[in-house]
Amino acid sequence: KAGVTQTPRYLIKTRGQQVTLSCSPISGHRSVSWYQQTPGQGLQFLFEYFSETQRNKGNFPGRFSGRQFSNSRSEMNVSTLELGDSALYLCASSLGGVYTEAFFGQGTRLTVV
C-alpha cells in the first residue's frame, strides 16, 4: 500500500511569509503527527491530530498550526516565517495515535531566506 506522502519535498520562502505543508497518511490511519528536525535541536514533536481534532501539542509558538480533514489528510501552517524555521518537517501517520507504530514520510525541506 502507498506510504505517507508529503508535499512539496522542497520549499524556499522569505522571512515574514507563511507556508502550508501537506501530508497524506496511509489509508486507514486516523492519526497524523508532525515533527521538526534541525541539526541543533534534533527531532521535535509539533502536534498530533486524530479524527480531525488536535489531540497533543509540543512546545512551539502559535505561529505553528495545523489541521486535519475528514479524509485524514493533514496540513501544517507556519506564519510569519523566521530564519530559524528552516528545517526538515516530517509527518507520520499511525492507526491509534503516537504510541503505536508511526510511519513517516520523507519530509519537506523548508529553507527560509
Next chain:
Amino acid sequence: LAKTTQPISMDSYEGQEVNITCSHNNIATNDYITWYQQFPSQGPRFIIQGYKTKVTNEVASLFIPADRKSSTLSLPRVSLSDTAVYYCLVGEGGSNYKLTFGKGTLLTVNP
C-alpha cells in the same frame, strides 16, 4: 518531562552485535519506550517498542530493566546497511503527554 540521553556516536564492524543504551531517569508509569532508525534524507522508521523486561522482533531486541530508567536496543549481526541514526523515544503518559526524542546515536558499521 522525561529527558533521554544516548551516546552521540558508536562504531562497529559487520557481523557484530551492537547495543545502544538510552537513559530516561524520569520515565513515567504510563510511558512506553520506542526506537526508530533514520537514514539521511528519509523519515525515521520504527524498529521496536516496549514497556518492561524484554521485547524481540525480527530485526532487534529491546531490554528494559525493572526500574525502567534505561533501555538497551540490541542489533544482532549488523551489516553496512545498518549505518544510520537511532533514536530513543519516550512517550509520557497522562492527558497532556508530550513525546521526547533523544538526540540520536549515529551508528557507523565498518567493513
